[in-house]
Amino acid sequence: MRRNLAAALGGWSARHRMAAVLGWLLFVVLASVLGGAVGQTTMAEHEQGAGRSAHAEKIIDEAGIDDPDSETVLVTGPTGAPETARAVAAVRANVQATGKITDLRPDTVARDRRHVIVQFTLKKAPDGAPDPLPAVEDAVGKAQRDNPKVTIGEFGGATADAWFDNALGKDFKRAEMTAVPLAIGILLVAFGALLAAVLPVVLAFTAYLAAGGLLAVASHAVHVDDTTNSVMLLMGLAVGVDYCLFYLQREREERRRGRDRETALAIAAATSGRSVLVSGVTVMVAMSGMFLSGLLLFKGFAVATILVVCIAMLGSVTVLPALLSLLGDKVEVGRIRLPRRHRAGRGGERAGVVGTLLKPVLARPGIAAVLSAGLLLALAAPALGMKTAKLGIDQQIPPGERIARTYTELNRAFPGNPAPANVVVKARDIDAPQVKAAIGELKRRALASGEMNAPIEVTVHRKANVAEIEVPLAGSGSDATSEHALETLRGTIVPQTVGRVADAPVSGQLAWSTDYNAQLKHAIVPVFLFVMSVTFLLMLVFFRSVVIALTAIALNLLSVAAAYGVMVAVFQHGWGDSLVGTRGAGALESWIPLFVFVVLFGLSMDYHVFVVSRIREARDRGLDTARAVGEGVRATAGVVTSAAVIMIATFAIFGTLSMQDFKQLGVGLAVAVLIDATVVRIVLLPAAMALLGRANWYLPRWLGWLPRVSHGEAVPAPAAAPPPVPVP
Template sequence: MKTKLGMAAAMGAWSARHRKTAVFGWLLFVVLAAVLGGMHGSTKVSDAEAMPGQVSRAAEILDQAGLKPPSTETVLVQSTGLTSDAPAFRTAVDQVISAVNGTGKATDVRSPYDTKAVSADGRSALVQLTVKGEHEEAVKNVTAVVDAVAAVQKQHPDLTVVELGDASSGKWMDEQFADDFARAEWTAVPLALGILLVAFGALVAAVLPVVLALTAFIAAGGLVALSSGLLHTSNSASSVMLLVGLAVGVDYCLFYLRREREERAAGRDLETSLRIAAATSGRAVLVSGVTVVIAMAGMFLTGIAEFESMAFATIVVVVTAVLGSLTVLPALLSMLGDKVGKGRVPFLGRLRRPDAAATGGRFWNAVLTPVLRRPLAATVLAGAVLIGLSAPLLTMHTANLTFQQQLPKGNELVAVSQKIEAAFPGSPAPASVVIKAADIDSPAMTAAIADLKARALASGRMHGPVDVTVHPGQNVATVDIPLNGTGNDDVSNAALKTLREELVPATVLKVPGTEAPVTGRTAGSYDFNAKMTESMPLVFGFVVAFAFLLMLTSFRSLAVAGTAVVLNLLSVGAAYGVLTLVFQHGVGASLLGTEGVGAVESWVPLFLFVILFGLSMDYHVFVVSRIKEGRDRGLPTRAAIAHGIRSTAGVVTSAAVIMVAVFAVFGTLSMQAMKQMGVGLAVAVLIDATVIRAVLLPAVMTLLGERNWYLPRWLGWLPDLSHGESVPPLGTAGQAPPAPQAGQEPRPHQARHRRIEV
């Protein structure tokens, strides 16, 4: 019986009929997107866009005045036995100044004897300088300065002569980011391919999802670059796009391909198998992709440009992956036919019994049988485990991690930063008051700036040296005031609050027509956390509400929609708890090559929430679709649940292993924020694919029984987003087709299907 095709089924049917058009159209799309994106280039998020609050306004004032923040560097000259007045110490300082000036890459080189940048014990001094050029140029120029300082260090092995600053740390960050990105790419792809080889036991079947995921990522990268003039992008967005694009791209193809193989193994012809795969797995891919897009769209509600760039990049790569899975994949499968099982890997094909697709294999059958027999006990036990894992969430502390916290333990820049901060507390990252006045040189403003400086030093929460820079032509001045504390602790935040709420209003803001936002590292962290706290309820509410509505319209069931939301919240909560336990409290951190830093990066929880809420729907939609499919074909609810879980266990396991492997690669990267993101995602997906999908979901659905499919009459107006294509009644997928009659030769696909089943 024919029914009206759904969108996914219609796309798959069209692609199978026009396979050359679909394949070559996809290749042309990928090439054009990549080439045009490369020619256009990427427009990055500016400093004014990157941060909210007063920090954003300060950057905007400097931009409007044409005053790019200088790339300042500091050279620490330190001795364990000599004071700064000793001749040898002075000689080293003079040599640093001479060597730096000799590079021609620095300006405004200042001696500590002029700026009074000498530590209280007299054994440390700071040579301050500015590297020529804007940030990108300064990063290139700083190499000569770093080499000059290193040469002085060689001449004075008894002293410490080291450099740290915006350009030198930026150079390290850029290089490390590029190395990490390349390592993630070249590690994640072979990992995914290896797992798919085990899952399929055939080279062609394993390569297809990886190739499609990579081409989707390449095309999405070009599209993001092309649109970056309207919505600026960032390096973080590129990392996230690779992370999510590879994971969902492989998963979507895996769902589709496994269903097509399963139907072929059940004895159906190629055309019917592709039609069923498009109508079932294709629909699951479409619903899952829409869910991820909706979840990521919630990040636009933060109003933070960095989040908006990550959200947009993720949306583009997910939409591209869905498009590839629903068009070019059925076209390729139509072309290849049973050749997709070519390239058999010895022994791997024997790892599964022929009826594995129907039974789920011994392991999952052993897990599922007691769950279905005692659903209440399984619900209580699994729920207790997840609540226990979520408990550390109550102690979670978020912060913008400092330079020392972000970089790996033992990093040279971290060691230099710690030495400078120990000798000059607060000076590596002072608060900066950006003053925009009607007349910056007026007597009233000059007196107000002097008063601000005096009050800051007298407050007991700030200290010298206070550096005042005036730009008369732009009527702008900056006052750099070191804050007490580490930069992101309560002491620094209290000093910032005093500066913003008491000192600045009592001094420079009393001059009419003046603006004076306070920026700096501490201010950036404070403003970012405040914005995050403000926007998180809105984002969470948006994502949960729309995910619920999407599940409701997809399955026309209140119970299924409510269960999906609750289970996803439990998996996210468990991921938060593990993240807090490892990275904040340090439990097991050494196993990851890191240590507890006392806080979770402030943007990670929100990012994890939207990503996980989207990705968790991959499995939920896929599994529940199969359960509903069984019920629609006449199975009782309990039997449909057993059939749905068992028949999807293998593909969900393979998909989860791939996602966990890809995300875990990011847990090995250098930057602490990337580690936290990777570990959080890997843990959540692992929990979701095991405790949630294999235990809690079947247990809860078994307890609900027929109530799983309840939809009130007043919601009958909801659109019907069902499969739109009935599965032909040739037995249950995974069962053998009817035996041929006496004297009748088996059909070719019947003779082959057992060799391609996985």
């Protein structure tokens, strides 16, 4: 029997099973302890953006300026009503009585005289002292209770941070508590035995723990975002469970054919194990494309996903065969009786349904290919109008939340106030006459332009020779009016005033979003080309076919485009947004499209490599292409369905989180996997391969030097036909 790397790893693990299992546990423990000891380093504010806005944040960071949290209380009542004045007075008195604030500023009244804002700064709490925000929120709440005829809401940096910390903590705890039991439940249905269902989840979760420890170490070189661990959990469960599922399915299949335990394990290692290695390498290479983005966020995502995929892949081809060899038939502990149609391991009705669908597909492959491709293109159509942006508070937070309502009302009554542009002036001497004159000229020209609103506030940090000029932009903060105002500020007013005497980059939410999108547009072509080129080369080497490699690229692009279209339809245009418990934000979060492309291009290789490997295996046994396609798709139908269900369920959990960007990520990935595992793998792939026939395996002569990869193992049949092994 010809050996390969996966077979060698599986064979060694099966022979040295205790060493493999204990070695894995020791590795997980050491990695986790090491990560906890060194701690994880997160990104600084200026490392999260790009361009001139990031430069502005870097100036503030390097100057050691610690801006205290500024809070705004919005009081809304009838025009000129005395109740409004009493409520404002109550707010001022209550918050001042807490002793937790400074810099209580004069009231600002909106033009409609229905809205009044009270602004102040929270005192910075010493280390170990209570957070001042709860006391201030209680004071504002008391003012609301004492003045029920008006509406009082609070918004600010501290308020927003507190909401995000609370929501994210609860959301991710719920996601982690839900994802693992859900995966076990799906695998229990797939395998019909509790231990067989638990093994893949345990291995995937331990891979996540080990990767988390190594990520903490790596974060000292590549700083990561707070969300990176959650993304790593999502990826770790998705690929880790899938890899184990592929391996287990093939081992059980060979046992049902009458193979003994050792032979079944050897065949699973040489076939599914090899597919796992190829899939894992492809996913990791695809993820490495994020290093070309030029953004630290994506570099952190790349490090995290590469680590967890690599560890999950290695665990699947080492510790899993060791455990299967150690447990033997005990892997069936906790066996339950389920109707045959639900048993993914046998194929059951799932394979029967797939077989029923395959008959017309293979009989009329041209029609099937046109219809399925047309469906994907129709789903992809909305993506032509895709808009990306750094979503504002009102877009990220569910619309029913009080903080979101306050933010929206505050922005309506005082345009630009919640998220002003911030001109950061760095000079040799911030008090120099020419610098002061330039700042004054900037204020005058900004107000005279009609595109900026009052008040324009200037904060001078003399020790650092830095000044911050907050300029409220006209418009809603993210519309065309605000974008034009920012362009005027950056392109004309700043260069002709403070820009002549000092370094004066502009930051703020809109500036950050504009620069971030510009960097992504610059990086997206290199990332796309890199991922597609490397995927093509890996498929070419593994299958020794130019056509198979090109087909993989085309099918993946269709899947990604369809997912983009669904995301734009739901989250940008708001079509069916209530079905996922949100409201259309009018744009996709800036980092989502690129990340989704890289992840989907990698993950789709799970199914593609697994299915096409079985097709190639059947063809190598002498079947023609059409029959090989039918056999390969039917043989993998059950396990692909189970793997897809697990991925969809895992990603869908993220679609239930409070934050809009995680909803977009979860729904986008879940929809893409659903499309990939159904329309693409059951209809479009077999139709395309049936149409191409022998051309599927075309390899130019000048590429004949490529290594030959066997997709099946010539294992001798048993001398006498033994009775079937009673494995479900």
